[in-house]
Amino acid sequence: MKRKTWVRLDNASNIFLAAMTNRDTKVFRLTAEMTSIVDPKLLQKALDKTYEQYLLYHSVLRRGVFWYYLVMSDLKPKVVAETLPPCSPLYHFDQKELLFRVIYQENRIHLEVFHVLSDGIGAMWFFEDLIKEYVYLRVHEIAENKWEKTPLQIEQQLEDSFNQHFRQEGQNTFSNAARSAFFSVVKTSKQAGKVVVKYSKKTSSWFGSSASIESNKKRVYQIKNKKTPDNRPRVVDLSVPLKETLQLAKEQQVSLTIYLIALFFESIRKAETNFKQTDTIAISVPVNLRQFYQSNSARNFFSTVLLEYTYSGEEEEFNHLCMSLSKQLHDHLEPERLSQRLSKLIKAEYHPIARISLRPFKDMILKLINRQNNRKVTVAMSNLGQFALPYPMNTYIKQVYFKTSAVRPQFCMISYEDSLTISFTSPFIDVAIQKEFSRFLSEAGLPVSIAVNQVTTAELGGESG
Amino acid sequence: MSECLACQATIEGNWENCPLCGQELEQEAVTVQSNPYPPIPLRYNRKRVLSLLMIFTIIIGLLFLGIEEIWLDRNQGLKLAVLGIVSLWTVVYTLIRKRRNTAKSILYLLIIVSVISIYLDYSLEWNGWSTTYVIPVICIFADLALTISMKLIFSKVGDYILYLLIIVILGFFPALFLFLDWTTNPIPSILSSIISAIMFVVLFVSHRKIIMCEWEKRMQI
Secondary structure, eight states: OOOOOEEEOOHHHHHHHHHOOSSSOOEEEEEEEESSOOOHHHHHHHHHHHHHHOGGGGEEEEEOSSOEEEEEOOOOOOOEESOSOTTOOOOOTTOOOBSEEEEEETTEEEEEEETTTOOHHHHHHHHHHHHHHHHHHHHHHHHHHTOSSOOHHHHHHHHHHTTTTTSSTTOSSHHHHTSOHHHHHHHHHHHTTOOOOOTTOOOSOOSSOOSOOSOSOSOBOOOOOOBOTTSOOEEEEEEEEHHHHHHHHHHTTSOHHHHHHHHHHHHHHHHOTTOOTTOEEEEEEEEEGGGTSOOOOOSOOEEEEEEEEEOOSSOOOHHHHHHHHHHHHHHHTSHHHHHHHHHHHHHHHHOHHHHHSOHHHHHHHHHHHHHHHHTTOSEEEEEEEEEOOOTTGGGGEEEEEEEEOOSSOEEEEEEETTEEEEEEEESBSOOHHHHHHHHHHHHTTOOEEEEEOOOSTTTTTTOOO | OEEETTTTEEEOSSOSBOTTTOOBOEEOSOOOOOOSSOOOOOSOOHHHHHHHHHHHHHHHHHHHHHHHHHHOSSOOTTHHHHHHHHHHHHHHHHHHHTTTOHHHHHHHHHHHHHHHHHHHHHHTTOOSHIIIIIHHHHHHHHHHHHHHHHHHHOSOHHHHHHHHHHHHHHTTHHHHHHHTTOOSOSHHHHHHHHHHHHHHHHHHHHTHHHHHHHHHHHHOO
């Protein structure tokens, strides 16, 4: 019998399609800054080899009457030079195209992924293997030409770590690889005899930010400004030393994520002229559910929590803000609240009405839910944690960056060795918030390095399309 | 590599002024540095596109008012001008949005043109020219054109087969016009129905498996 080569898309991923716009493309980018100029031919070879191992990445997205579905394609990805703005659209209706792209530019390798395919953690596995393969080929080529022997260590380390995530049993067919992460959780929880999912629980919200807002009376501040002319995001990358930044967070007795969120809040308060000193700032923070539930799926498997802070109008202590945010995050991560959140997501996944509604209708409802949720959010952030490569491969990479398309100002963070990169993306031209953020860090004594993209005709030196 | 004294930060790339605060930058040692963001020209300018669209809309509106004044005896007010503008932009929008799937594009255009012709016929004193000639004739041409060109456009039958089937089924609609006696000349409608019936049978017999497979994929609940 012919193997099934298509699988319907889960509800969790449907939200990205419903919320996708030309500006908010739902594409995110991982970048590795290498120590030398990237060789496109070797990168292509590395991509071909990595691609073979990741069946999920062979998917193209199609539209059905009730659902979107992923179909396994026989397309071959091609590495391309950077000619498009960061996080440009990857999915176009009615077009069969892969949901990721690999780009090179001077000494940088970028992987851009459509969020429907995978979340940041899932994409990092692919990226890690791609970079390892590239470094391996690069060293190998040098070895063949110039050295007598290839360092054995590199080979051994490569063999050990290659595709550890995807060669697992059960992910060797397309439909298994492309199956929703929520499905695997239901399956494992049933097998263990524990019903994590409480189907009977009544819930009004369908998907999205599951953190409830205690009060609707607060005025959640919305940032409004002049948008970029051709929908490209304004990117501001900050690079700082990881240890010293961690030390700053430690002084406030909070985690690095919370410390940077607090700095972001303060930057908004300082930079935004319309901000009233009694307004609330709310930030949407994704939580990787793989830390709490056993799942090997590379598909989307996260939930979001909303952290907020209402200013009192008086001079406030920075530490108070840090502590408040830290406590909120801690509360959100309590096992019971998490399981409630997961059950909501799974309930949405298997809801009978959701299943029989026509796709355009579902899209419309999800769009409305998304719009409603957006009103409760000022900004967003995402932390991918640490990107790590074994020695001696790590010596070929300088820094790693992570950023995503944005409907509102947001920052993404990722660290590599002792380098922390904080990448802001925003739909607005203005960079006042980013300036304040950067100055907070440099005033604290950190050496800050800044990279900004050009978004206006003036910045591009008069070039226009 | 340059330095912004106001921001106390190193600025990467070829900026003359600090991209964050606008201050002039202090150039550091002349080292060849990679540009993290290559200058990518603007793809379009939303403001300019919008103003162009507005100008076009006004010109089309005036054109329709002129046609109405010169060729039509009755004064329809702004009705025809508005219909002209709406139809034009609907067609343009459909063509742009469906540009990646020709079969779908033809299907949508077939429906839009049919609806517009019925409305025009109705609003200019109904005498059945839309249901007698326009719709059956465009159905016949859509059927034939698609059959001839599809294999050249799409490499896979599965990509277009369902749209082709829907277009063929739409070709049966003129039979309904006959039944309801909305026509003044039965020949175009009869022709459209016969061609559609033949095509339907041929398509179904030759691609039954693919049709069923596509149906299952697209209709899965």
